[in-house]
Structure formats: C-alpha cells, structure tokens
Amino acid sequence: MSKEQELKWYGWGLASKNFDLSRRHNFWPFLREKLQLTSNETLLPVNLSDIKLSSSNSTLSAKFEVLLGVNAVRRDDLIRITHAMGKSYLDLIRIRKGLIQNPPDFVLYPKTEAQVLEILQLASDLKIAVIPFGGGTSVVGGVEALKDSGHIAAISLDLSQLNQVVSIDEISLLATIEAGMLGPALENALQARGYTLGHYPQSFEFSSLGGWIAARSAGQQSNKYGRVEDMVSSLTIANPIEIITTLDAPASAAGPSIKQLLIGSEGLFGVITKAKMRIHKLPTIKNYRGLLFKDFLSGAQAIRTIIQSGLEPTTIRLSDELETGAFMKMRPESESMLENALSSSVKWYLKNRGYSESPALMILGFEANDNSVKKEVKTALEVCKQFDGMDLGTRVGQHWYKDRFALPYLRDTLLDHMIMLDTLETATTWSNFSNLYKAVQKALIDSIQSFGFSPMVFCHISHSYHDGASLYFTLMAKQAKDAETEQWQGVKKAASDAILANGGTISHHHGVGRDHAPWAQREHGKLAIAALNSVKQVFDPQGILNPGKLIK
C-alpha cells in the first residue's frame, strides 16, 4: 500500500485509525448537551472517485521528467488531491465535499538537493509556482497549491525522498538531517544511536523536519529541548539562484541572523533541503504526572513560578476548567483514570478542601538521563502546592503521554456529525495572560453565538517561557449547514482580531500560511512586511515560491 493509500485523504492521519466515540460513552452525550445538538444527522465525505480535478498540463510535466525521470513526476488524481491542501478545518470541510479548488498540476519527488535546485531554476524560467510539501499537515493553508495570475501552473514539491540522517557529530551533538524526514523516522534513526531531537509537535507522526523549520514549530517538550528555531545549528535552502548553507557556529555576532530570517519563511525564500540540528542524549528517566488546581489562573501562576525559578520541566501544560471537564469525559471508560480520580468520594474530598467540581488539570513532565529528575519533580511539586495544586501521581501523566498525538483524529469524527472543531493559538506575556485569555474566549463565544449556535470553547497553556506563555484554544459548535466556510471565517476573524487587539501574536506555533497572513501583516507592520518582500525579491526574483502565503 502506498503512503497515500495508508493516509486518510480527506482527514487526519492513518486511514485505519479514528477517534472512536463508541468507546467513550460519556463524551457524546456531554457534547450533545453542550452544543445543543438535536438531531443525529451525519455527513460523510464524498467518494474519492467522484472528485473531478481540472486537467493537468502534460507538456509541462514532461519537461520535469527530463530532469528527474518519469517516476519522480506524478499526475494521478490521488496524488494531486493529497497535495492540494493541508489539514486545517477549512481544508477538511472543502475536501470532504470534493471541492479541490487548487490542485497542483503535478507533484515532483526530487531525490537530491541538486535536483531541487534544478527544479526551481526550471520553474523560475517557466514561471511555475512551486509549493514545498513536507508532511502536508499545515493547519493555516501553508501548502495549498495557489498560483498568481502570472504563473502558468502550480506544482507541489514533495520532499519525502530527502529522508536520511546524513551524519551525526557526536562530539558537538549535532545531526545533519534531510528536510523531508518525518518525525517517527527521524526519531527512530536518532534513538537507534542513543540520541533524540526532542521535537514532538502534535503533528509529529506526519510532519517533516523541513515543515517544522519552515513554520517555526514548537513541540510539546519545548520547555526542555527548545522550539525548533532554537534547535537549528545551520540550515540549507535551495532557491532559484543557488543553494545556501548558513554557518554552523554555536553563536555569532556577524550581523543580523540570516538563519532566523530563513526559519519561519514558509517556503517563500527557498526550499529547506536539510538542517544541522542540536540533539541530546536520549533521556533514560521520565516522570509525567497530573495535578489538579482549583482554577486555571492559579495553575498558570504555578507554571510561571516554576519556569521563572529556573526549573526546567520537559513538558508543562495546563487545561482550563472547561477543557479539563471535556478531557475527563473524553477518555475511554477502560482508561478513565481521571474520572476515577474524581469519583464521588474523591470529589467529596476535593470539595472539603475547597476545590470546585471544575478544577484545572496540569500535566507536568520531567526527563533526564540522571537522577536529577527526582529532585526537580519534588521542587516543582512544592511550588504547585503553594498554589493549591494537588498531585494526582503519574498515571494521568502517562496516559496523556501515550495519547498525545491522538486528538487530531477527533476532528474527523465530529465532522461526520456536522460539528465544527478548530484550534488556534497565540502567546503573550504573563502580565497580559489573563486579559488575552478572556478576550479571545469571549470573541470565540460571541462569534459562534452570533451564528445562532451554542459554543464550547476551551483553552490550555501548551508552552511556557520566562516571560509568558502560549494559549491554545479549542472551539466546537454545530456546523452552519451550507455556510460552513462563512461560519469558520467569522469565528476565525473574530478570534484573530481579538488576539491582535489584546497584545497576542497571531501564531505561537502553527505558522502563518494563507489563513493568518492578513493578521501577520498587521502584527509586523507595513515596513517590516516590505522588508520581507524585498528579501523575497532577492531570493526568488520571479516570485515562484509558495505564492499567496505569509506576505502575499
């Protein structure tokens, strides 16, 4: 079975896997009540064979076959469909209906960096838009095969054949890795040698190193291992002019950081072909646990205190009261540790200690390869206690760890039931945290209600820093039938406006792509965007690289 057959063409992840509501008897009634669903209507994706694509130009693709060989140029429907867009809510509602507005004319699979350069030079000469494609998991429209009026075609450049760990420098703890490598293959190769990169975004199983770097990704263990931009020692990009590799110095004062100009450039300045990444000895000791706080903001204070005291958890996450409630309902009965932890007797105990029935759940994880973990867990728990955090032990933490990549499957299940589920994220300083939290929450609730629907909006802190934290919102509502796009656009605009009006960044780790571009431009201001456009003009004079994204 090919990769494309293994993957769910109309949704997230493996075709063989789904988020099974039938194993979660508490969740569906909870959702129905919260979202005020009255019917049991479902709407399934169209048949793949019913999707009709615009025709593809074989004269053009033949020119690339000369460069790469016939097997590296693909024009069949499944390939074009799976490279037409990413995995955003907007993408999924379109693809389920068979609306493929921008299929690439064809998809290229270069095997070497030199081939990437040749492709870009030919595409530049021919004025063909080139969209770099790693794992295709963008949730902001980053890989949609858009073209401008000046382009004669749009092609997807699939980097999946650039998939090797090139070398490991065990002295400097650096690994040179090709950009098309997906998370599991990358970690398997490193871990076989005793190392880890430690980058685990929720998309880990299906996203690529190049995509992480292109979109400034942050993994769930970024407190210890850093965001992807902290991990890159040097990177190599190919653009229509040449191949550039930045120097692999651990630090430099040789002017502005070219590396930090390329990281986050989302394919507009060039195609990332490989990177030299900072790796770590594989941790042998892990301790992930759950804690309950009386409310979200007291838990947030505990996180702030832990991070500012210099402790370095690998992961520290905190769900607000509503998310904690939903998370409890969501667990399969067989594993419902948290539900058990909150059994009636425990609830009585909590209540007596002043906890509400809607506490806030923290996941706190430490990893190391020495016994420092024990001491750090102890110190962190002492801090949590100051903020009335109650330790639930390691089982809740272990369950979170085991299931940490599973949640994106829920969206497809809910789409079957005509429920909108989207996520969006931002970050701000600690002093502005509560303000931004409330403002975005209100904007989401108000905008969903303005369409006449009952909202469910919750939030967690996914990443934390010395000076602030990220806020990761999940929103659910009944879909506005036949107006799904307008409904989503309304909600997205309301939330994005609220983020910018209240001092947040338009994205903490999802990137900009097409969907965030108007707000990213407001965030940076016209002059900074003009500067980025001028850089693009230098790196991509014909303007073929990923048009319609980021700076447009």
Added chain:
Amino acid sequence: MSKEQELKWYGWGLASKNFDLSRRHNFWPFLREKLQLTSNETLLPVNLSDIKLSSSNSTLSAKFEVLLGVNAVRRDDLIRITHAMGKSYLDLIRIRKGLIQNPPDFVLYPKTEAQVLEILQLASDLKIAVIPFGGGTSVVGGVEALKDSGHIAAISLDLSQLNQVVSIDEISLLATIEAGMLGPALENALQARGYTLGHYPQSFEFSSLGGWIAARSAGQQSNKYGRVEDMVSSLTIANPIEIITTLDAPASAAGPSIKQLLIGSEGLFGVITKAKMRIHKLPTIKNYRGLLFKDFLSGAQAIRTIIQSGLEPTTIRLSDELETGAFMKMRPESESMLENALSSSVKWYLKNRGYSESPALMILGFEANDNSVKKEVKTALEVCKQFDGMDLGTRVGQHWYKDRFALPYLRDTLLDHMIMLDTLETATTWSNFSNLYKAVQKALIDSIQSFGFSPMVFCHISHSYHDGASLYFTLMAKQAKDAETEQWQGVKKAASDAILANGGTISHHHGVGRDHAPWAQREHGKLAIAALNSVKQVFDPQGILNPGKLIK
C-alpha cells in the same frame, strides 16, 4: 567634570585609571623576554590641543538646533574627537597620533524617541550620514563617523540622554529600558528593585544597551543569562520612515523573526531607542572558583561535558597554557593568589600528579538565589575531576570576578611602550574546536613573525554552548614603527582568513563594523548580503544610516 573629561579621550575607560605595570614586577620582564624587546622606548599620545580637525558646517548644525535646542547640538573639538571612532587597536594607534580622519561634523543629543525620528527624517532629507553612538566602545570600527560620496556631512547621534528604565513588569520579569543607558546605571537601577539583566561584557562599564543589541553582544555570564539576543523580548527602532516596535510575545511563529533581523543590524536599519529586556531576580548566592587542567584541550573537554550534561554555570572560562602563564605574571604581587597557589611546593605537588608547569586555568562560576548552587558546583567539580581538573578554591575565582573589567586598560599602557595588543574572537562547533584553535594561533604567530617580530599569542574560551564554544585570542608584539597600521592589517587579515577557512564565524560577540565587513560578507555569501542590502533599502531609502559598515 563632564563625561568626556572623565574618560580617556585617547584610550580605554576612565582618565583616572590605568593598568599599572609598576605594581606587577613579574609581568614587564616576562613581556620583554617573550616579545624580545630591547629598548625602553615609550611613545605617548599627542596633546589634545594639538589635534586639528576639519571644519564643521554650522549652517547644517543650526538646522538641528531648531529641532533639539542649542544645547543638544555640539561642535566643540573634544566632543567631535571622542565621537570620531571607537576603541579598537586601529582606533587607538590613530588617535594617539592625533590622526582623526573622520570626525563627525557635529554631535546630537536627542532626549526622546520622537526627536530621534525627527533627526533621521531631517538627515534623510539633507543626505547626512548618521552614526548611532552609545558608549563608543566598538572594537571593530562600528562607530567611526564615515560618510559616502553622496553625503554632505556625517553626524554622530549620541543616545546618552535616553537613559532611563522606563518600566518594570514584575509579573513577566521584563524591563523596558532606553537604549543609551550604560551598563552600571542600568544594573544599579534594576538591582535597586531586586533584579538583574545579567549582561556583563568586558566593556560593561562604558557600553550601552543599544550598543549591545546593535552588535549582538555576549556577556561574561551568558551561560546563565544568555546572549543579548536571547534577552530581548521586544525592541524599538527609529529609522527615517517611522518608529517600529516588535511585539513582546515570549515566542511566535508569525513568520521570520523581524526582531532577530534588527538585532545585530549595527545601526544600518535604524537607531535602537529602547528595548524590553528579560530580567532575573538578583542572585543572592555566588560561587566563583579557579581550577587547573593539565592542558587547554582537556579543560575544553570538561567544559563541553559540563554544558552538554545540562549544568548551567553562570560563567565558565578557560585560558590556554600561555594565557594562564601570562595571567599569573600579570597579577599584582599583593594579590598573586595564583602565583602563591603555584609556589614551589605546590609546583612540586602538581608535577608529581602529572601536571606540567604550564597548566590551563578555568574560572567556574555559579549564581542563584537558592541553595542549588552548592549542588551544581559539586556536580561540575566531579566532571572536572574526570578530566584531571584540580580545584583551587574560590579565591582565584573571586579575584577574576573583581578584576573582570580591568584588562582593557592594559592596551593603553602597552601602547605607551610601543607594543601592539589586540584581541579577536570567533566560535565553532566542539568537533572543530581544536582545528580552529590551532589554525588561528598559527596564522597569528606566522603573520607577526613575517614582520620580523616575536609574537605572544594566547587564547581562552569565553563562552560555551551545547554544540560549541567561542575562542578569544589575545595577540601582542612589538609595534612596527611608522607601519603600525600595515602591521595590524596584515595580522588581522591573516587571522580573519584563517577563521573563515577553518569554519569559524568572523565574530562571536564583537560585531562586524567596518573591520570585519569583508569577512562577514564572505561568511554569509553574496545572496544573503544582497538580502540585507534590500532590507536596508526599505528601512533607510536614502542610505544615511551608519554607512561603510557591515554590508557597506
């Protein structure tokens, strides 16, 4: 007494302070022998009153007096001389002879950000080159008042009146600080509130926040507090178009980092007026100590192991064998702890344990405001022991700490004796460390010898990272009389070529300025430099900002 009168116009630091050889009986004979000096000739700076400057255009300065008031526009000789250049070796050999090739026509002292903007707009209209001036300590020609053929004048923009801590956000641990604030005032203001920035470059006493950010400075305590680019939460620059403030999010995925494009831009993209900086609670416990290693490379291995194990010393430095020897000779007799530590009986003991008479000295410092320091010192010392590091206790460390800003004064003293002393620095990966060390050392020795002089070249690791370290070289030689500039240029070129040929960065923390520009351009490559030039064109369309530097 004005600031300009308090400072040594022809050299480093305070006029009242010098590096007194007479208190160091061992050092001068040691130097004379190593450098094969045969005479006791001295050459003192010219008299200030003998320096004749080109005339200054009073019609132009009057236009700025309208904007700022007469007191904020200065044209007197002392002010023009002290703003004509920085504190590099090349600067000092010229100024001591009274050769002021590029005095600014006048010097402006804006009091507000709005005035900076007005100045830049007027200068842009008039085509006047504007050179931002913080503390004036650049050692790479970064503040020399150069102009291009298209400029009708060059003016120095002195930011010393922008010198306030604007606000402190004690929740987010962020302080908004004006760019002209010098190190001591900045730390005093923060420490009075119980905080520290923790940025202590060797120039700390005389350099400014804006200068640190403009040149990507790294302080002696960067292992704990980070380099300056890690400390900036947001920054504000004024350019001829407008004032830009980057968003103060703790992290963002909203495209390439505009902040990291401005940090290190050395005044070419705008004048830094203020920054929001990450601050820390003032540490209450400090432990600085000395250790001896059998040789430089085994000490370097100890540093690598300490850093890669996740320990976080505040400072970890290691002098090579020659620098350790010079350091021992250099201490005033009354304080010569290290000399005492190496008294004949100790030397006998060391020899019996396999140490040579030329060991390598490490300074290892930990700071915190809890008792974690004790445990971390213990763990670090255990690592050092694995590499035969011998703990000398805290007195050597304390002496280093006390005198850590004193060494730049030595250069002036040696210049009196017609001795060249310069420093240069680079950084590379751990796996390339020994190669780069040997290559640059050889290049320096060979180039000094090629002029017929006896060299003294030594090196220390000043900063260290997960994947590599900096190498900080000091070179001394008898001056080539009447060919001092050519001698320096030859040595500088040889070292810089060796750095690039052997995989180092042209600067780890001194910046680029005028002196490193040709090598910075080679390091980044033509396309990246073209990109920076295109950014400059957007931010500074008339090309008035700090011409002749960085990208030229």
